[in-house]
């Protein structure tokens with residue numbers, strides 16, 4: 001499988017929009033999630049670890065899951081993550097991890113996965129009883145967020161009501177949405193939601 005983030009990985013952390021989103025998502029996570037008690041966390045689509053780096057000090061262990069070797073190489077080099085993060089470069093929709101976590105977080109990865117229902121079922125399967133997901137991505141937009149030639153973008157954001165129904169169909173309960181932040185590009189605003197739900 002081609003690594004669609006190969007050419008973006010080295011300068012990903014210098015981009016203002018991923019930095020703004022990871023800040024906003026982390027703030028929203030801190031407000032919504034009780035991080036006490038030594039959680040085992042999966043960051044789905046962890047990339048270079050912008051979100052991992054922020055949550056790692058609060059949790060017992062982070063599994064950084066991604067299919068981009070180049071993005072994960074950046075993550076692996078971060079000193080603040082040494083000893084805290086385990087890296088899994090695999091497509092868990094087709095090759096499950098074989099272990100469960102207490103919390104799955106994800107920032108801006110869902111729109112890169114074509115089959116949202118299969119993804120939600122996979123994340124549900126990777127949760128321990130009572131575990132939670134906290135999934136951040138673009139609210140439904142007109143397709144202008146990514147340049148037109150961008151490969152591997154399957155969704156122009158997500159409609160919250162539609163995603164709520166999909167989360168319920170995948171077996172999640174207590175579904176809630178909050179707005180993590182809004183990023184701006186070319187004078188347009190793009191809100192980013194954080195969807196929270198519990199394994200039913």
Ligand SMILES: C[S@@+](CC[C@H](N)C(=O)[O-])C[C@H]1O[C@@H](n2cnc3c(N)ncnc32)[C@H](O)[C@@H]1O
Nearest residue numbers: 018045046047050066067068071107108109112
């Ligand atoms: C827009 S980047 C976001 C990275 C990081 N979460 C952040 O906020 O900076 C999307 C990431 O999702 C990853 N991704 C795409 N499809 C994936 C899949 N099926 N499984 C795991 N990761 C995937 C990409 O490789 C990329 O690193």
